[in-house]
């Protein structure tokens with residue numbers, strides 16, 4: 407998420423009277439220091455803040471209204487940077503919540519997700535779900551007179567139930583792990599389910615699409 411902010415440092419062209427102000431010149435090194443500082447400050451924020459709006463648990467906003475907010479200013483200070491006035495476009499915002507991370511790149515820009523909290527993004531879980539769903543469908547086609555496909559279908563339903571649990575565990579915890587923001591919030595339940603999904607997928611290893619590196 408910090409990587410989204412980095413290139414915005416010093417990138418905005420001044421307009422109108424702003425051209426009269428001295429504009430800071432930024433180097434790649436400045437951007438990298440700022441990125442690391444944002445990561446650090448955001449991790450602290452996620453640890454300490456239950457909600458930025460006091461109503462929606464786990465809802466956080468980082469951004470620029472007319473001026474950058476305290477988090478961006480703090481990150482700049484830690485990176486040894488003084489943010490220029492108007493250096494970041496007004497209404498550049500990022501929201502982190504249960505759905506993922508979405509951004510709006512300045513006044514009037516549409517919101518776009520740059521990352522979503524979804525267990526479906528786990529390629530092993532995606533593949534396993536496909537196998538289990540295919541089994542359930544096959545069992546339904548076979549009807550009630552052949553018992554084996556029914557067993558296979560019932561077992562596949564169990565796999566789908568585990569995948570649903572995995573998805574909810576993933577949602578509840580460890581949200582920002584993949585972003586390098588923090589692993590403090592990663593809870594063991596999600597980790598355990600990830601392992602379980604891997605073990606279950608191993609049971610489907612003779613199917614097409616199985617990859618050796620998924621071996622538990």
Ligand SMILES: [Zn+2]
Pocket residue numbers: 451455456457458459465466467
């Ligand atoms: Zn917050």
